[in-house]
Amino acid sequence: xxxxxxxxxxxxxxxxxxxxxxxxxxxxxxxxxxxxxxxxxxxxxxxxxxxxxxxxxxxxxxxxxxxxxxxxxxxxxxxxxxxxxxxxxxxxxxxxxxxxxxxxxxxxxxxxxxxxxxxxxxxxxxxxxxxxxxxxxxxxxxxxxxxxxxxxxxxxxxxxxxxxxxxxxxxxxxxxxxxxxxxxxxxxxxxxxxxxxxxxxxxxxxxxxxxxxxxxxxxxxxxxxxxxxxxxxxxxxxxxxxxxxxx
Numbered sequence: 001x002x003x004x005x006x007x008x009x010x011x012x013x014x015x016x017x018x019x020x021x022x023x024x025x026x027x028x029x030x031x032x033x034x035x036x037x038x039x040x041x042x043x044x045x046x047x048x049x050x051x052x053x054x055x056x057x058x059x060x061x062x063x064x065x066x067x068x069x070x071x072x073x074x075x076x077x078x079x080x081x082x083x084x085x086x087x088x089x090x091x092x093x094x095x096x097x098x099x100x101x102x103x104x105x106x107x108x109x110x111x112x113x114x115x116x117x118x119x120x121x122x123x124x125x126x127x128x129x130x131x132x133x134x135x136x137x138x139x140x141x142x143x144x145x146x147x148x149x150x151x152x153x154x155x156x157x158x159x160x161x162x163x164x165x166x167x168x169x170x171x172x173x174x175x176x177x178x179x180x181x182x183x184x185x186x187x188x189x190x191x192x193x194x195x196x197x198x199x200x201x202x203x204x205x206x207x208x209x210x211x212x213x214x215x216x217x218x219x220x221x222x223x224x225x226x227x228x229x230x231x232x233x234x235x236x237x238x239x240x241x242x243x244x245x246x247x
C-alpha cells in the first residue's frame with residue numbers, strides 16, 4: 001500500500017569525510033496504528049584514530065557489506081541509538097562476537113515486546129564510553145516515548161541523529177496517502193523535524209530537550225546525518241535551529 005524510494009546504491013560505503021562513512025540500507029516497515037509504514041534506513045560508520053570501527057544504527061547485514069566493513073578495520077562498537085532502532089543488532093552481534101554493544105535504557109524491553117530478543121553489554125548515557133570519548137561526544141535525549149542518544153564526531157564536525165529529525169523527500173514517496181501523512185506529521189523535506197506525534201511525547205521533558213538542543217548547536221556541526229530521509233551536508237546549525245523551533 002505504501003511505497004518509498006530509498007537511496008541507491010544500497011549496502012555500499014559512502015564516504016562523508018575522513019574516517020566517516022554512511023551506508024543506506026533497505027526500506028523497513030514501521031508498525032504504526034496497524035499500518036506498516038516504509039522507512040529508508042541509514043547506518044553511520046566512524047573509524048577512530050586507533051583504527052577501531054564504531055557503528056551507529058546498523059542496517060541489515062549482507063555478505064558484501066561485511067567485506068567492506070572488514071576492510072576498514074576491526075569492529076569494536078555496535079550502537080543502538082534509540083528505543084526503536086535495534087532490530088539488526090542481534091545479526092551484527094553474531095557476525096562480530098568480540099564487539100561491544102550499547103543501547104539506551106528501555107530498549108531491550110521494547111524489543112522483547114516486539115518479539116526480538118536482544119541483550120546489550122552497556123547502556124548509553126550522557127557521558128561517552130572511554131572507548132570513544134576522546135573522539136566522539138554524546139548526550140541522551142529522554143522523552144515519554146523516545147529515548148535517543150545523540151553523537152558528535154569531532155574530527156569531521158558531524159552530528160549524528162536518528163529519529164529526532166526525520167526528513168522525507170516528497171519525490172521519493174510513491175504513495176499519495178503516505179505523502180499526505182508525512183506532511184501531516186511535519187517531517188517532509190525541506191522542513192524535516194521530529195514527527196508531531198513524537199513531539200507531543202516530549203511535553204513533560206522540554207526543559208531537558210532545550211538543553212540538549214543547545215548543546216547540539218554549541219558543538220557547531222558542519223553536517224547532520226539522519227537515519228531517515230535527506231541528511232544535511234551543510235548549514236547544520238541553521239537546520240538544527242529550524243527543525244527544533246517547536247522546542
